[in-house]
Amino acid sequence: MYVAVGPGGAVFYSLLAPIVAGPLAAAQGNTPMTWTAGNVPPGFNQNLVGVASISGIPNPAAPVYTFVAVGQSGTILRSTDGQNWQQVTGVPTNSNLNAVAATGYNFIAVGDGGVVLIGTPDGLTWSASAAAAAASSNTLNAIHCVGASCVAVGTSGTTLWSSQAGADWTLYTNGTNNWIGIAYGNKDANADVVVCQTCNPLTVTINNQYINTWVVVDAQGDYAYTQTVGGWINGNLPIASSITAIDYTTRFVALDGTGNAYASESGNSWQAVGASGVASPTAMVSNGQGFVAVGATGTNASSF
DSSP: OEEEEOGGGOEEEESOOOOOOSOSSSTTOOBOOOOEEOBOOTTOOOOEEEEEEEEEEOOTTSOEEEEEEEEGGGOEEEESSSSBOEEOOOOSOOSOEEEEEEOSSOEEEEEGGGOEEEEOTTSOOEEEOHHHHHHOOSOEEEEEEETTEEEEEESTTOEEEESSTTSOOEEOOOTTOOEEEEEEEEEETTSOEEEETTSSSOEEEEOOEEEEEEEEEETTSOEEEESSTTOOEEOSSOSSSOOOEEEESSSEEEEOTTSEEEEESSSSOOEEEEEOSOSSEEEEEEOSSOEEEEETTSOEEEEO
16 A cells, blocks of 8 residues: 655555556656545644555555654654544644654654654654754754664754664764755665576576665755765765655666656666656655655656
């Protein structure tokens, strides 16, 4: 299931993405999905900007999820089916929340003034992170987690790192950029395939490269990448004149403000790969097999 959120308390869900061969920016990609409006509390109209989920039962045939959506003035909604939503009470901040991620163990929401909230796996109970508050008070725009490892990024070059699912935070400042997106890539499935014709039996080896790379971007297309904690290397040239979203499957993909897509296998060099078909894209997510992108006017595209 996919969930998209937006202004005025908008929540939409899509149960199944179409099977589409090819990259997001290709003639055989760019396929819209079917979305249905979710049920939010009566009168709810707060702007929502981010959503994440934790799967309680790893059963693709009958998964059990907890979804959390965050937004303005400390707003948090939760759902156990992606369709029916309730507002969480007792949230310990009135600051705008700009993004949320799931570690598999808990939720982490980040926002204005450096606020970092840690949420229980059911999304019902939230607490402010004292470790994050001690590390930085700069606004945080995005967060990405891989297992218990998380990186949150924001204004004035802020990158906050945690190796314990949000229990610890360390500040590594990179430049003065207003970082707006963060992605992680590891297994590069575009690596070489080696076939041993003289082997008996025939042997096929896929030389996957585990790149273990984080990439951070700002809205002007500047980027930095690293394979070590906090060891950022700035890119030589901007990816594009504007960037609004970034994520990873077997390569990094970024979208600019007009919907053009750019790709990088390792995160250190980028090339244009075509138009996504999404007007004014605002977000893009990968499930590890493909991408779903959504835009400000409701346009969307998927590629698997």
